[in-house]
Amino acid sequence: xxxxxxxxxxxxxxxxxxxxxxxxxxxxxxxxxxxxxxxxxxxxxxxxxxxxxxxxxxxxxxxxxx
Numbered sequence: 001x002x003x004x005x006x007x008x009x010x011x012x013x014x015x016x017x018x019x020x021x022x023x024x025x026x027x028x029x030x031x032x033x034x035x036x037x038x039x040x041x042x043x044x045x046x047x048x049x050x051x052x053x054x055x056x057x058x059x060x061x062x063x064x065x066x
Contacts, residue, residue, distance in 0.1 A: 008061060008062045008063065009056065009061045009062075010052075010053050010056035010057045010059075010061040010062040011053065011062065013052060013053070013056060013061075014049045014050065014052055014053035014056070015049075017045060017046075017048060017049035017052055018045070018046050018049035018050075020045055021042045021043065021044070021045030021046035021047075021048070021049060022042065022046065023042070024038060024041055024042035024045060025038075025039050025040075025041075025042025025043055025045075025046070026042070027042075028040075028041070028042055
């Protein structure tokens with residue numbers, strides 16, 4: 001297990017984008033009538049968060065600064 005426990009720029013960026021995706025998707029479901037395009041944009045943002053994490057990790061942003 002890594003000693004950074006997810007406290008890296010890659011992890012924080014992915015969590016922030018994922019949280020934004022959940023908020024957008026939830027807002028789309030709360031609209032009356034339900035806005036499926038807004039919901040699917042939120043789902044896409046959650047997917048982008050995963051891809052963004054992998055890309056940033058490969059760029060070296062998921063390493064500790066020892």
